[in-house]
Amino acid sequence: MRKRRFTSLQRGGLLLILGILLLVTSNFVDELRSYQGAQVAVYLVAISSIILLTGYSGQISLGHGAIMAIGSYAAALAFSLWNISFEFAILFGMVVGTIAGFILGVAAARLSGPYLAGTTLALAVGLPTIADQFKVLGGEQGLNFDIGDAPGWIKRFEGSDFTQYRWFFWLMTLVALGVVWAITNLLQSSFGRNWRAVSNNPVAASLAGINVARAKVLAFTVSSALASLAGALFGILLGIVTPSAFPLTLSFTILTGAVLAGVGNLAGSIVGAVVLVAIPEFSGALSTHLGNSQKVTANLPGLVTSLLLIFVVLFRPEGLWPKKVWKRSRQLNN
Amino acid sequence: MIFIDTLLLGISSGAIYSLMALALVLVWRSTRIVNFAQASQAVLSTYIGYEITMRSHNYWVSLPLAILFGAILGSLIDFLFMRYLAKRAKSGPIAEIAPVIATLGLLGLLQSIIGLIWGNSFLQYPTPLSGKGFTFGSHTIPFSPQNLFIVLATAIVLLVFGGIFRFTDLGLALRAASFQPEIAQLAGIRVARIRNIGWAFAGAAGAVAGAVITPTSVLSPNSLDLLLVSGFIAAVMGGLDSLVGAVIGGLVLGVGFSFILQYVGSSVTFLAGFFILVIVLLIRPRGFFGHQVGRHA
Numbered sequence: 001m002r003k004r005r006f007t008s009l010q011r012g013g014l015l016l017i018l019g020i021l022l023l024v025t026s027n028f029v030d031e032l033r034s035y036q037g038a039q040v041a042v043y044l045v046a047i048s049s050i051i052l053l054t055g056y057s058g059q060i061s062l063g064h065g066a067i068m069a070i071g072s073y074a075a076a077l078a079f080s081l082w083n084i085s086f087e088f089a090i091l092f093g094m095v096v097g098t099i100a101g102f103i104l105g106v107a108a109a110r111l112s113g114p115y116l117a118g119t120t121l122a123l124a125v126g127l128p129t130i131a132d133q134f135k136v137l138g139g140e141q142g143l144n145f146d147i148g149d150a151p152g153w154i155k156r157f158e159g160s161d162f163t164q165y166r167w168f169f170w171l172m173t174l175v176a177l178g179v180v181w182a183i184t185n186l187l188q189s190s191f192g193r194n195w196r197a198v199s200n201n202p203v204a205a206s207l208a209g210i211n212v213a214r215a216k217v218l219a220f221t222v223s224s225a226l227a228s229l230a231g232a233l234f235g236i237l238l239g240i241v242t243p244s245a246f247p248l249t250l251s252f253t254i255l256t257g258a259v260l261a262g263v264g265n266l267a268g269s270i271v272g273a274v275v276l277v278a279i280p281e282f283s284g285a286l287s288t289h290l291g292n293s294q295k296v297t298a299n300l301p302g303l304v305t306s307l308l309l310i311f312v313v314l315f316r317p318e319g320l321w322p323k324k325v326w327k328r329s330r331q332l333n334n
Numbered sequence: 335m336i337f338i339d340t341l342l343l344g345i346s347s348g349a350i351y352s353l354m355a356l357a358l359v360l361v362w363r364s365t366r367i368v369n370f371a372q373a374s375q376a377v378l379s380t381y382i383g384y385e386i387t388m389r390s391h392n393y394w395v396s397l398p399l400a401i402l403f404g405a406i407l408g409s410l411i412d413f414l415f416m417r418y419l420a421k422r423a424k425s426g427p428i429a430e431i432a433p434v435i436a437t438l439g440l441l442g443l444l445q446s447i448i449g450l451i452w453g454n455s456f457l458q459y460p461t462p463l464s465g466k467g468f469t470f471g472s473h474t475i476p477f478s479p480q481n482l483f484i485v486l487a488t489a490i491v492l493l494v495f496g497g498i499f500r501f502t503d504l505g506l507a508l509r510a511a512s513f514q515p516e517i518a519q520l521a522g523i524r525v526a527r528i529r530n531i532g533w534a535f536a537g538a539a540g541a542v543a544g545a546v547i548t549p550t551s552v553l554s555p556n557s558l559d560l561l562l563v564s565g566f567i568a569a570v571m572g573g574l575d576s577l578v579g580a581v582i583g584g585l586v587l588g589v590g591f592s593f594i595l596q597y598v599g600s601s602v603t604f605l606a607g608f609f610i611l612v613i614v615l616l617i618r619p620r621g622f623f624g625h626q627v628g629r630h631a
Contacts, residue, residue, distance in 0.1 A: 060431045062438075107612050114368035115615060117434045118566045121370075122611050125563050126604035133601045248559065252438060259435050299449035306442030310415075313436045314422055317429070 008185050015177045022173050034165040035237075036277050041172035042233045043273035045179050047257040048266060049226035052183060055264035056192065057219035058199025059108060063120030064227045065251030066127040067104075071097035071228020072235035072246070076143040077136070086147040086236065093232035094225050101224020102217065109216040124251045131243040142242030145235040172233050179226060183266060186222070195219050230254075256309050262319020271321045279304050339475050340596045341589060346481040348588020349488035353543035354565025355572065355580035356495070360536035363512035363575050364529045365416065369536065370437040373562035374444035375411070376540035377555060379404035381448055383545045384459045384553055393461050393549075400545045401538050408537020411440065412530050445555040454555060461549035484546045491542050492581055495535065499577065508532055512575075563604070564591070567611045571622060579622060 022037070029037070046068065053059050061067075075093030078084045084092065104123070108116055131137045149164055186192055194215045197205040206212045235241040253276060261272030283300035290296050312320065354372065361369040369375075383400030387393055419436050463480040499505035510518040511528040519525045543565075544558055551557065568587045572579020587610070594606050614622075 054431060058430060060434060062434075107616060111615055113430060114362075114434060115570070117370075117431075118368060118563075118570065119608070119611055119615065122563050122567060122604070122608040125560065126606075126608040129601045129604055133599070252442070255435070255438070263431065295450055295453045298454050299446040302442050302446035303450065306439045306446060309435060309439035310443065313432050313439060314419065317422070317432065 008181075008188075011184055012181050015181050019174055019177045023170055031163060031165050034163070034169040036281075038165065038168040038172045038237055039277050040270075040273045041169070041176035042230055042237060043254065043257055043276050044176045044269055045226055045233065046230035046254040047261055047269040047272045047276075048179060048183055049223045049230065050254055050258035051261060051263055051266055051269055052187070052195075052226065053219055053223035054258060055262075055266075056187060056199060057195040057216055057223075058112075059216060059220060060113070060117050061108075061120045061220075061223070062117050062251050062255065063104075063123040063127075064223075064254055065246050065248065066120075066124045067097055067101055067224045067227040068231030068234060068250065068254075069128060069243075069246035070100050071231035072145075072241045073131070073137060073143065074228070075232035076145040076235050076241040079147070080144045081136070090229065090232040090236075093235075094229050097228020097231065098221055098225040101228070102221045104224065105217040105220025108220050109213045121248075121251075124248050128243040128246055138242075140243065142240050142245070144239075145241050146239045147236055168237055172237070175229070175233065179229070180266070180269075183226075187266065191215075191218065253305070256305055259309060259312055260320050262317075262321070265319050265321075268319045268321050271319070275308070275320065279308075335473065336596065339477070340592050342475065342477040343481070344589030344592030345585060346477065346484050346588070347592060348568075348585035349485045350543050350547045350561065350584075351564045351568045351588050352581040352584030353488055353491060353539050354561050355568035355584045356492070356577060357536040357539040357543070358565055358569045359572070359574060359577055359580045360532050360539065362569070364508070364532040365412075365420075365433075367416070367433040367437065368566065368574075370434065370562065371411065371440035371444065372536065372540050372565070373558045374441045374448070374555075375404060375407050375537055376544035376561075377553075377558045378407060378444050378448055379537070379541035380459065380544035380548050380553060380558075381452055383541075384457060384548075387460060397545055401541045404541025404544075405534040405538040408540075409530050409534040411537075412533035415440065416533070417526065448555040452555075456552040456554050456557075459545075459548040459553050463549075480550055484550075487542060487546045491539060495539070495577065504528075504531070560604070564588075564607065567607050570611060571614050573622065583622070 046064065050061065050064060053061055053064075071093040073093075074096035075086075075089045078092040079086055079089035104120075107119070111119060131142075132139050137143065149167060187195075194205070194210045197208065197210055198212050198215045202212050205215075231246075234245070238245055257272035257276045258269070259272075260275050261268035261270075280301050283304050284297070287293075287296045287300045290300075354376070357372050357376070358368060361367055361372070379400045382403045383396040386396035386399050390396065415436070419432065461480060463483055464478055467474045467476045467478050469475075497505075499509060507518070507523045507528045508531065510521065511523055511525045512532070515525050518528075543561065547561070548557065564587060565584070568583035569580050571583035571587065572581070587607070590610070591603050591607070594603050598606075
């Protein structure tokens with residue numbers, strides 16, 4: 001009935017091999033590609049947080065950019081103000097983001113569809129303005145989050161020409177692969193099954209003894225933990241955390257990535273992440289071709305993204321790179 | 335004195351929120367879609383109005399044409415896009431969020447088209463009305479003729495819509511089609527066409543909002559995004575399916591924001607909006623004028 005599943009250990013091994021291959025590849029690419037690779041990894045984490053939330057537990061969020069901002073600010077605050085090492089700063093960002101996500105999730109579990117979309121949208125609009133309100137958050141200048149070069153042992157191992165962006169690429173790729181591994185395991189555990197049951201048919205799920213509200217809050221909390229992790233990594237990648245790094249469009253961007261990936265398809269999230277990074281690159285090349293006028297350069301990425309989004313919703317609801325078993329499992333569900 | 339000034343300004347901005355809320359409610363009632371593209375529809379209509387004003391040098395020519403354009407745009411979006419969407423994307427995890435995603439996609443699409451045509455810089459939409467406040471003796475209040483016009487225009491739109499909904503056959507058909515589409519169809523109402531008219535009305539209401547508020551600030555592709563959020567909060571306060579509720583919700587929100595702005599500070603306004611929204615949804619999910627339990631679509 002189902003395709004053969006790998007065990008958790010086998011998946012971990014496969015991801016590890018993939019990770020090593022990627023890291024080796026990073027030796028042969030230039031700085032820009034390393035940076036973009038790190039960007040893909042950050043988007044991958046952010047997109048998988050949306051896929052977990054929307055694809056598996058049936059909730060929608062237009063405010064995950066705000067949760068990323070929470071994680072990023074908390075981590076940067078811990079790093080720059082309290083001089084905590086960056087690993088623990090990321091962890092602190094995740095803890096704060098998880099708590100925020102839990103509080104939001106308690107409210108979100110009572111809402112659905114457009115109500116939830118609108119509420120999270122209002123959060124995404126409202127939250128960044130706080131940064132101006134408190135001096136400690138640095139206002140428009142933001143907070144420093146420059147974690148510096150790679151630690152000494154990597155440099156000894158890889159040579160002293162190991163650049164900062166390559167170090168970011170290593171760090172973020174490993175984190176992203178770890179996240180993917182953790183989510184796949186989680187989705188195949190009883191939590192994942194409960195979430196799927198809740199999103200497919202809440203009434204049947206509650207009759208089967210699943211606490212629907214608790215499952216939804218849990219999904220929102222886990223998703224927020226991932227989003228804040230993505231936010232903290234994003235802050236490291238930028239080197240500085242400012243309100244303008246988390247505009248409303250960031251929430252839309254990662255949602256777009258999840259839709260392009262196919263919202264129920266975790267494996268597709270890599271496609272979504274690559275496309276998100278490729279769009280500015282592609283539209284940059286296209287606008288150079290079209291004569292580089294300022295109007296075109298500024299608006300082409302948005303145009304391409306929106307067109308892709310509309311195309312996917314209308315013609316490829318299963319995502320750009322469909323899961324092969326999708327059709328079959330849908331028939332089984334009906 | 336400050337109290338009354340704040341109140342008057344709140345009513346003026348609340349009137350705009352009401353118009354936006356009205357546009358969202360009109361679409362929601364007939365299609366169960368919260369139209370996030372409404373902001374870009376309104377802003378595109380406003381750009382059309384701006385272009386006409388620049389060429390004709392007359393605001394009063396541009397206003398009705400912008401409203402007409404808004405109506406046509408709303409109708410076209412339903413006809414070319416939304417109707418099609420309802421037939422596709424029916425199953426799988428995307429089905430539930432497809433309307434939200436699709437309207438967000440439209441929002442981005444229209445805004446980038448606007449940017450491609452007019453650029454992203456701020457434009458000034460001129461108006462013949464003065465933006466200077468009325469003076470009583472020695473005291474100048476912040477309420478200007480333009481603000482008065484905003485309130486009057488909103489009132490006229492509300493009266494016209496209210497009249498149509500209450501006293502005409504079209505209004506009856508609109509109400510029936512949103513209340514029980516299948517039964518309305520059986521009773522001989524062409525539901526798809528009526529729904530299209532609902533989209534046109536919503537587009538017109540958004541266009542009015544854009545064309546009367548923009549002269550008090552600036553025009554850019556994103557200039558009405560925040561208005562969309564305020565309109566949504568107002569609409570939810572009113573129950574999302576009640577026209578009267580949308581108007582009252584808008585006014586209450588406008589006055590509330592105005593007082594927060596005056597006495598607390600500008601940076602917390604939208605966060606306050608978020609909390610108002612959450613509190614309303616948690617304690618009274620069907621809003622204060624809604625007919626059915628909200629929260630769940």
